[in-house]
Amino acid sequence: MNARLSLVPATPVRTAEPDPGRNPLVRKLRSLVNLNAADVAALEEISLPPRLLGPRVDLIRSEEGSGDAVMLLEGFACRYKQRQAGQRQIMAYLLPGDLCDVDASYLGRMDHAVGTLASSVVVRIPRQALADLVSRHPNIAQALRMARLFEEATTREWVVNLGCRSAMERMAHLFCELLTRFQMVGMAEGDSCPLPLTQADLGDTLGLSNVHVNRTLQELRRQGLVELRGKSLRLLKVRRLQEIGEFNPAYLQPVDGAKGHAAVGLVSGLA
Amino acid sequence: MNARLSLVPATPVRTAEPDPGRNPLVRKLRSLVNLNAADVAALEEISLPPRLLGPRVDLIRSEEGSGDAVMLLEGFACRYKQRQAGQRQIMAYLLPGDLCDVDASYLGRMDHAVGTLASSVVVRIPRQALADLVSRHPNIAQALRMARLFEEATTREWVVNLGCRSAMERMAHLFCELLTRFQMVGMAEGDSCPLPLTQADLGDTLGLSNVHVNRTLQELRRQGLVELRGKSLRLLKVRRLQEIGEFNPAYLQPVDGAKGHAAVGLVSGLA
DNA sequence: AACCGATTATAACATGCGTTAAATCCGTAT
DNA sequence: ATACGGATTTAACGCATGTTATAATCGGTT
Numbered sequence: 001m002n003a004r005l006s007l008v009p010a011t012p013v014r015t016a017e018p019d020p021g022r023n024p025l026v027r028k029l030r031s032l033v034n035l036n037a038a039d040v041a042a043l044e045e046i047s048l049p050p051r052l053l054g055p056r057v058d059l060i061r062s063e064e065g066s067g068d069a070v071m072l073l074e075g076f077a078c079r080y081k082q083r084q085a086g087q088r089q090i091m092a093y094l095l096p097g098d099l100c101d102v103d104a105s106y107l108g109r110m111d112h113a114v115g116t117l118a119s120s121v122v123v124r125i126p127r128q129a130l131a132d133l134v135s136r137h138p139n140i141a142q143a144l145r146m147a148r149l150f151e152e153a154t155t156r157e158w159v160v161n162l163g164c165r166s167a168m169e170r171m172a173h174l175f176c177e178l179l180t181r182f183q184m185v186g187m188a189e190g191d192s193c194p195l196p197l198t199q200a201d202l203g204d205t206l207g208l209s210n211v212h213v214n215r216t217l218q219e220l221r222r223q224g225l226v227e228l229r230g231k232s233l234r235l236l237k238v239r240r241l242q243e244i245g246e247f248n249p250a251y252l253q254p255v256d257g258a259k260g261h262a263a264v265g266l267v268s269g270l271a
Numbered sequence: 272m273n274a275r276l277s278l279v280p281a282t283p284v285r286t287a288e289p290d291p292g293r294n295p296l297v298r299k300l301r302s303l304v305n306l307n308a309a310d311v312a313a314l315e316e317i318s319l320p321p322r323l324l325g326p327r328v329d330l331i332r333s334e335e336g337s338g339d340a341v342m343l344l345e346g347f348a349c350r351y352k353q354r355q356a357g358q359r360q361i362m363a364y365l366l367p368g369d370l371c372d373v374d375a376s377y378l379g380r381m382d383h384a385v386g387t388l389a390s391s392v393v394v395r396i397p398r399q400a401l402a403d404l405v406s407r408h409p410n411i412a413q414a415l416r417m418a419r420l421f422e423e424a425t426t427r428e429w430v431v432n433l434g435c436r437s438a439m440e441r442m443a444h445l446f447c448e449l450l451t452r453f454q455m456v457g458m459a460e461g462d463s464c465p466l467p468l469t470q471a472d473l474g475d476t477l478g479l480s481n482v483h484v485n486r487t488l489q490e491l492r493r494q495g496l497v498e499l500r501g502k503s504l505r506l507l508k509v510r511r512l513q514e515i516g517e518f519n520p521a522y523l524q525p526v527d528g529a530k531g532h533a534a535v536g537l538v539s540g541l542a
Numbered sequence: 543a544a545c546c547g548a549t550t551a552t553a554a555c556a557t558g559c560g561t562t563a564a565a566t567c568c569g570t571a572t
Numbered sequence: 573a574t575a576c577g578g579a580t581t582t583a584a585c586g587c588a589t590g591t592t593a594t595a596a597t598c599g600g601t602t
Contacts, residue, residue, distance in 0.1 A: 079427070081427070081431050083431075083435060083517060084517060087435045088435075089430065089431045089434040089435045091427045091430045091431065092427075111424050111427070111428075111521055111522040112424075112427060152423060152426070153382050153383075155423070155426050155427060155430065156350065156352070156362045156363075156382070156383060156426060157382075158430050159360065159362045159426065159429050159430055159433060160352050160354075160360045160362065162430060162433035162434045162478065163360040163433045163475075163477075163478035164354060164358045164359075164360045164475075164478055204434075206434075207433065207434035207435055246354060246355060250382055251382040
């Protein structure tokens with residue numbers, strides 16, 4: 001299960017490299033607001049040593065109580081909930097650059113779990129460091145607020161997906177969303193992006209049985225819309241898939257390129 | 272459609288009454304944290320004159336750009352999204368005391384609409400007033416942050432509902448959630464609460480056709496679990512309904528009664 | 543190279559829910 | 573009262589998706 005864990009006992013991943021785009025958190029926040037050199041430098045400094053986790057490892061339960069945030073550096077994780085009978089529903093994907101806010105755990109018992117789907121590298125960000133960062137770097141504070149708004153919008157979009165789209169439409173929508181999100185952190189290559197999930201994982205995401213996930217996938221392949229080999233997803237006809245899933249990336253990114261202005265007026269205290 | 276709008280052209284609803292529990296926002300925030308007299312007084316002062324809206328009236332589009340928040344004083348509203356073919360998916364309910372954060376509209380085009388389902392009374396809260404309130408009253412700031420966390424948790428719970436529960440389970444869960452939320456603002460009477468929705472509205476909420484909503488409702492009635500007459504819902508066997516829907520109110524409220532302590536450590540700047 | 547468990551793929555069958563349609567009920571206005 | 577339109581109810585039928593089962597394939601390990 002976590003076979004890969006032993007391969008890399010504590011290999012430190014270089015975080016504070018001079019080249020500007022390695023850190024996925026930096027890349028993500030840069031897709032939301034304009035960051036200056038000081039902002040970027042500060043972001044690269046806050047991370048504690050990275051830790052490698054195998055697939056299917058819970059990463060919230062363990063941090064619970066520390067109050068620190070967790071950032072996904074590499075890999076693929078999710079928020080999920082397990083029903084009594086065993087069914088799992090995935091409620092959100094965490095991609096590299098995504099922060100897992102631990103605020104929720106203060107509301108008493110955490111209402112859901114967070115775990116890896118593929119083997120992943122995570123870093124803890126001490127709560128105090130994050131608070132300092134936010135108070136000294138308004139751009140970063142702004143970007144984090146926006147990231148949160150987009151995350152909320154994404155969850156709402158998943159409600160729509162589950163509530164009133166067919167299997168094919170759901171899957172097309174999900175794939176479009178994934179490609180866009182990977183593009184935002186510079187991890188897409190053309191129309192391809194990583195997809196280190198099993199069909200069962202997709203089923204738990206889309207509210208479908210794994211058999212039907214397979215059927216739907218076959219149909220998408222047959223129509224020449226997607227290619228899914230190994231752990232890589234390729235969207236052969238992006239436009240067509242966007243039509244099928246009624247995908248509009250506006251809920252993931254600022255419109256056009258007006259990053260700087262877009263969110264000046266956010267009610268900072270309320271957010 | 273909006274026939275009732277004309278009935279009450281501009282009837283002002285009394286907001287700042289001396290009796291402590293009239294304002295649903297106060298009641299709601301009090302269910303989250305302990306508020307002192309100054310906090311309550313401040314909350315009662317911020318509202319602009321209330322406006323009456325008929326059912327099925329959008330209330331975001333009109334406020335767009337003003338940046339002010341909107342609070343529902345009476346009635347029933349929702350966040351929703353309309354698909355091209357016409358299907359509507361409701362993503363959240365707004366009950367009395369709920370604030371509709373307008374932050375999202377700053378991310379460019381609003382990604383969803385907010386509208387009334389029943390005729391409602393709303394008040395605008397100027398952005399500046401809200402910012403002042405939050406900076407001068409830490410308890411209120413705390414409560415608003417918690418309210419937001421609970422709102423996020425609620426959306427996640429809806430994802431679970433749509434993703435992996437049957438029609439009966441979904442409806443049982445929704446009804447339990449509604450009762451609890453109305454209890455939090457003091458609008459439930461025993462095991463009864465308002466439900467001014469049509470079966471079509473319920474269908475757009477639960478991802479079911481209106482025919483199947485009806486079937487499911489009949490079955491719940493036949494089993495003596497609920498009573499739904501006029502615009503009032505009554506849960507005859509709350510415990511049983513909670514079992515069916517696997518409902519656990521922990522995602523709506525602080526656990527037990529530890530309101531004051533629960534959230535002291537929230538990363539204020541991040542939230 | 544050969545093995546193993548996990549994943550993917552297919553088939554056959556079952557069913558929960560959607561669709562269409564028509565009847566009844568109910569609140570509101572005439 | 574009466575009439576009207578929207579909401580609820582019920583029935584008949586179809587389909588998308590679930591379920592169960594089994595085979596084929598793949599990726600990683602020895």
